[in-house]
Amino acid sequence: MGLALGLVYVPCAGPVLAAITLAGATGNIGIETVALTLSFAFGTAIPLLIFALAGRSIAERVKTFRTHQRGVRTASGILLIALSIGLVFNVPAQLQRAIPNYTEGIEQTISQDTQNNIISSSTGGSISSCRPDEEKLQDCGSAPELAGGTGNFNTENQPSLAHMRGKVTLVDFWAYSCINCQRTAPHLNELYAKYHDYGLEIVGVHTPEYAFEHEGKNVQAGIENLGIKYPVVQDNDYAIWRAYSNRYWPAHYLIDSEGKLRAVHYGEGGHKVTEAQVRELLKAANPQVQLPDPIHKDDAQEETQNAHDARTPETYLGSKRAMYFAGQESYANGTRTFKPADRLAVDQYDLNGTWSITPERIEPQGNDGTLRINYRAHGAQVVAGGSGTIEVRRNGTTEKIHVDGAPNAHHIVRGDEQSSGVIELKVSSGVQLYSLTFS
Secondary structure (H helix, E strand, O other): OHHHHHHHOOOOOHHHHHHHHHHHHHOOOOHHHHHHHHHHHHHHHHHHHHHHHHHHHHHHHOHHHHHOHHHHHHHHHHHHHHHHHHHHOOHHHHHHHHOOOOOHHHHHHHHHHHHHHHHHOOOOOOHHHOOOOOOOOOOOOEOOOOOOOOEEEOOOOOOOOOOOOOOEEEEEEEOOOOHHHHHHHHHHHHHHHHHHHHOEEEEEEEOOOOHHHHOHHHHHHHHHHHOOOOOEEEOOOOHHHHHOOOOOOOEEEEEOOOOEEEEEEEOOOOHHHHHHHHHHHHHHHOOOOOOOOOOOOOOOOOOOOOOOOOOOOOEEOOOOOOOOEOOOOOOOOEEEEEOOOOOOOOOOEEEEEEEEEOOOOEEEOOOOEEEEEEEEEOOEEEEEEEEEEEEEEEOOEEEEEEEEEEEEEEEEEOOOOOEEEEEEEEEOOOEEEEEEEEO
8 A cells, every 4th residue: 555655645545554653642552553564655655656766766867857947947937836825715626515425435445454453453353253232141251351441530449340349340431521421420320329228330431532531520520510420530541441342332241140141231221121131140149139110110111212213324524434524625734714515415514604623523703603503403402612692593593502611512403303494603703513413
């Protein structure tokens, strides 16, 4: 790949650089990662070196070039000016949109496979044999220890599975601005209050999705806002995340009294099944225990979320992970002026006004910044921080949201029924937007 990209020259080699970046961020840098980095670097450098040496040789030896040296340089200058004008009017981006991206599917496959191989190499592989969302308890081997945390909340000492041996433990991976995690927290609070005295421990592992989620004071505020009483480990270095080969927020790992991993659940929901599994493990640990009535008494009780409804995927607004932008302008880092898209397809968004674009967030430069998204969901939230207001315009109505402080999720659509349409957010100066989430 390095050789191929060196020939064109395209420095943004998505699959390889994504894998290398991920390995560096998680600290999982081994022989394979070093070999991948070096081979890509050498592969890219070889054709560039050949071009440089060949160009110098041609310039020195070709008589025609020496004779017409001034004309060649003039033509090169004109070409550079034309290229600059093209960049100003965003011609390369328009050409890119006009040409089908035939390699996108291949790139995503290579990238995901490479990243998965790098992360999974740090674990023993027993967790991968545990089928998620199974109602029947499984035996997936010994659960990884909760080692490598960078801070603790609701406890003086970092929780340890070794110290909790003899108890049933539920490990919950979450992030405080994740709306799915926020909706899961009340169920975990209820489970903890109901069964803690009977031998259940819950440990929250806060692994940050955004840079602001690394801040301990922000995590503490999130814990207090959600009323979490069980211990929480701060996992800023992704040490516990990697030990469990985790991929999702939220994710639950249920561990029996002997330290064996017995069940895995990804995402929201499944509360009735989780409670039934907890009760089964508590009885296995102590056959004489007299458990209280279950929280979920009616087997016909439905989950609050219908997972089969089509909904808009989580939409990241920073340039690093932006995927659904419908505008014609470049979405690169910097201060840029946008116009509404001529057509806003389902699940796409656009911008209007002048915005500052960074890898993780966007911020209007003035009070005329608006964002539109064509959504479909029961509910919608915007993760926003800073200080100012967001006017939410939908179905002819306007609602004003006041933003003040660390980034957090703010509801912009509430409802029990599935809805769809265009939401417009008018964002004041001083407010930063990170993502839009849908349920």
